[in-house]
Amino acid sequence: MKGAKDCEGAPAVRRWSPLSIAAIGSLVALLALLAFGPAYLGSYLTDRLTTLFIYVIMASMWNALAGYGGLVSVGQQAFFGLGAYLAIRLSYAGVNVYLALVLAPLIVGLFSLPLSSFALRLRGGEFAIGMWVLAELAHLLVNLDGLVQGETGISLIAISAFAPDARRSYNYWLALGMMTLLVVLGFFLLRSRTGAAIQAIRDNEDAAASVGVRVFATKRLIFVLAAAGCAAAGSLMLSTLVSFQPKTYFSVQWTAYMLFMTLVGGLGTFEGPIVGAVLFFLVETMFADTGVWYLIGLGATALIFSLFVPRGIWGTISDRFGIQLMPVGYRLRFRVPSNAGATP
Amino acid sequence: MMFFDQILQGIFLGAYYALIACGLSFLFGVMRIINLAHGSIAVLSAFLVLSLAEHFGISPFFALLLAVPVMAAAGFVLQRTILERSLRSGPLTPLLSTFGLAVVLDNSMFQSFGANTRSLAPNIGDLSFAGWSGPGGIEVGQLAVLTLVVAVALLSGLQALLTYTPLGRAIRACAEDPETAELVGIDARHVYAAATAIALVTVAIAGTFLAMRSTFDPYTGPTQLIFAFEAIVIGGTGSLWGTLIGGIVLGVAQNLGSQVSPQGFLIGGHLAFLLVLAARFAFAGRDWRGWFGVRSRAVA
Numbered sequence: 001m002k003g004a005k006d007c008e009g010a011p012a013v014r015r016w017s018p019l020s021i022a023a024i025g026s027l028v029a030l031l032a033l034l035a036f037g038p039a040y041l042g043s044y045l046t047d048r049l050t051t052l053f054i055y056v057i058m059a060s061m062w063n064a065l066a067g068y069g070g071l072v073s074v075g076q077q078a079f080f081g082l083g084a085y086l087a088i089r090l091s092y093a094g095v096n097v098y099l100a101l102v103l104a105p106l107i108v109g110l111f112s113l114p115l116s117s118f119a120l121r122l123r124g125g126e127f128a129i130g131m132w133v134l135a136e137l138a139h140l141l142v143n144l145d146g147l148v149q150g151e152t153g154i155s156l157i158a159i160s161a162f163a164p165d166a167r168r169s170y171n172y173w174l175a176l177g178m179m180t181l182l183v184v185l186g187f188f189l190l191r192s193r194t195g196a197a198i199q200a201i202r203d204n205e206d207a208a209a210s211v212g213v214r215v216f217a218t219k220r221l222i223f224v225l226a227a228a229g230c231a232a233a234g235s236l237m238l239s240t241l242v243s244f245q246p247k248t249y250f251s252v253q254w255t256a257y258m259l260f261m262t263l264v265g266g267l268g269t270f271e272g273p274i275v276g277a278v279l280f281f282l283v284e285t286m287f288a289d290t291g292v293w294y295l296i297g298l299g300a301t302a303l304i305f306s307l308f309v310p311r312g313i314w315g316t317i318s319d320r321f322g323i324q325l326m327p328v329g330y331r332l333r334f335r336v337p338s339n340a341g342a343t344p
Numbered sequence: 345m346m347f348f349d350q351i352l353q354g355i356f357l358g359a360y361y362a363l364i365a366c367g368l369s370f371l372f373g374v375m376r377i378i379n380l381a382h383g384s385i386a387v388l389s390a391f392l393v394l395s396l397a398e399h400f401g402i403s404p405f406f407a408l409l410l411a412v413p414v415m416a417a418a419g420f421v422l423q424r425t426i427l428e429r430s431l432r433s434g435p436l437t438p439l440l441s442t443f444g445l446a447v448v449l450d451n452s453m454f455q456s457f458g459a460n461t462r463s464l465a466p467n468i469g470d471l472s473f474a475g476w477s478g479p480g481g482i483e484v485g486q487l488a489v490l491t492l493v494v495a496v497a498l499l500s501g502l503q504a505l506l507t508y509t510p511l512g513r514a515i516r517a518c519a520e521d522p523e524t525a526e527l528v529g530i531d532a533r534h535v536y537a538a539a540t541a542i543a544l545v546t547v548a549i550a551g552t553f554l555a556m557r558s559t560f561d562p563y564t565g566p567t568q569l570i571f572a573f574e575a576i577v578i579g580g581t582g583s584l585w586g587t588l589i590g591g592i593v594l595g596v597a598q599n600l601g602s603q604v605s606p607q608g609f610l611i612g613g614h615l616a617f618l619l620v621l622a623a624r625f626a627f628a629g630r631d632w633r634g635w636f637g638v639r640s641r642a643v644a
Contacts, residue, residue, distance in 0.1 A: 070436065072436050072439045072440065074439075118618075118621075118625075121625050122621075124376075124378070124435055124436075125377070125378025125438075125439055126378070126577065128378065128380070129378065129380070129570065130577075130621070132570060133570060133614055133617060133618070136614060137614040137615075137618075140611050140614070144607060256447050259443060259444070263440060263444075267440075292455045293455065295447060295451040296448055296455065298447065299444045299447025299448035299451065300448050301444075302443070303426070304444075306430070306433075306437055306441040307426065307433075307437070307441055310433050
């Protein structure tokens with residue numbers, strides 16, 4: 001790719017476009033604006049945005065796994081639940097509650113490292129349900145912990161030492177910080193050499209291995225990132241909900257949400273899951289009180305998108321107009337005649 | 345004797361797992377699709393049989409006869425509307441679409457039938473509790489024996505269908521290589537639709553036994569899917585008789601686990617599944633060092 005740049009008349013390889021520079025600029029501005037959120041947003045909006053940040057994390061992590069790594073997991077609730085559980089455990093062991101919420105995902109990430117040696121040997125559908133079995137097992141084992149009191153659950157009591165308003169702001173900043181960290185991490189990961197390797201593996205594992213891609217190590221990196229990310233989402237969810245009931249946190253419903261957000265936004269695009277998370281957030285705000293019909297609608301939408309709009313909303317827009325706001329790919333610019341194309 | 349009894353009951357439980365697993369295994373063998381809506385479809389057929397039995401006041405076995413053509417037609421439609429299109433869009437799409445379908449089915453059943461747990465046990469009279477007593481206080485339930493007989497008959501039937509009938513040959517040809525099968529005049533689309541119809545007929549039978557031997561509710565499906573999947577993996581993917589062995593191993597592990605703790609039933613089953621997987625990886629001539637993260641392999 002790099003050599004092509006030197007050849008006369010060969011297409012130029014570019015990563016940034018004026019549009020993507022503008023997009024990154026506005027994103028940074030938006031983040032700066034959001035950082036002062038609790039100062040001007042009411043308590044309701046602060047809470048709701050905290051939830052939105054959690055959804056962005058969940059969707060981005062699931063997308064990293066499925067959209068870039070080619071690993072469809074139906075068991076990410078394992079890490080979501082473990083993140084919340086470990087935060088509870090650490091807090092009851094005397095660790096400062098906000099430190100516990102940050103440490104929990106890191107520990108889950110470490111724990112997922114040996115687990116990946118096992119899980120990544122499963123292929124396709126076997127990996128999908130194999131992860132589900134692991135999630136069920138994690139749920140059962142957490143239930144065995146006397147502290148949790150089975151399905152009765154337990155509360156993160158230590159967090160109520162903070163006044164409601166202070167707690168709301170801290171939760172908001174923690175969620176915003178973790179979301180920014182994970183998304184930025186994902187951005188640099190995908191832009192790097194590893195990003196190209198990841199997508200090569202997704203498209204054809206054997207071919208990638210034949211050109212020297214370290215398949216297992218690369219997949220493991222994505223697996224651990226997604227595990228730690230989902231655990232972060234779980235620990236953040238605990239900070240807002242306070243109570244921990246294993247059944248709620250280890251529910252396969254979380255994976256259904258992740259799948260919905262990613263599919264609707266655009267599987268395998270960087271921006272897609274963020275779009276999907278915002279849409280899911282709006283849909284939830286409007287229809288969540290319709291209960292079961294809302295869940296039927298989510299499932300049906302995911303089904304329809306998987307069959308008829310496989311690139312999702314953002315992927316379709318991006319393909320149609322050659323737009324990429326977050327420059328994780330390469331763009332080819334042909335000098336004569338001038339026309340541009342994107343290779344995601 | 346207690347131990348022996350647990351193993352015996354585990355074998356009968358395993359027969360049910362073989363029933364629920366054979367449709368999933370069959371579809372995977374033919375189309376390389378793992379249908380994540382499999383368990384939900386089993387629960388759907390349980391509700392179908394229950395509704396037919398209650399509405400017409402008939403025996404569940406007779407209701408099952410009525411449900412069979414309905415589920416076969418549903419299989420045909422499932423293939424034509426969802427699976428066929430999923431297969432064309434790459435290996436991940438069937439997982440995504442069937443998971444979406446499972447969410448739709450589970451919640452639709454909740455909307456239609458409510459949250460109450462149901463069972464066909466009251467509709468089968470003595471069969472639900474009658475049994476034979478053996479030496480040493482061992483009880484063998486009639487329904488359990490019937491489940492085992494039906495499981496063996498169903499697996500034999502599927503095996504015979506695949507081995508001796510023209511449709512079976514066509515199915516095997518398409519499983520091997522659909523493009524080449526089409527070159528010799530086989531309509532793969534038609535064969536896949538027939539295979540899905542057959543798979544859903546087995547699911548209808550499994551759903552009926554699920555409803556007769558225990559209670560179920562609209563959200564029972566995912567658990568059944570997991571059990572079916574575990575049975576298949578333990579028995580060795582793609583082997584019909586292996587599915588029976590896998591089901592039995594799973595059933596025995598669960599029953600032995602339940603002796604240890606109340607949660608042990610499920611934990612025992614999952615651990616058996618993971619142990620078998622670990623053994624499979626170990627004996628597949630793979631690089632052991634990868635296990636400890638010492639070195640990752642360049643070629644997976």
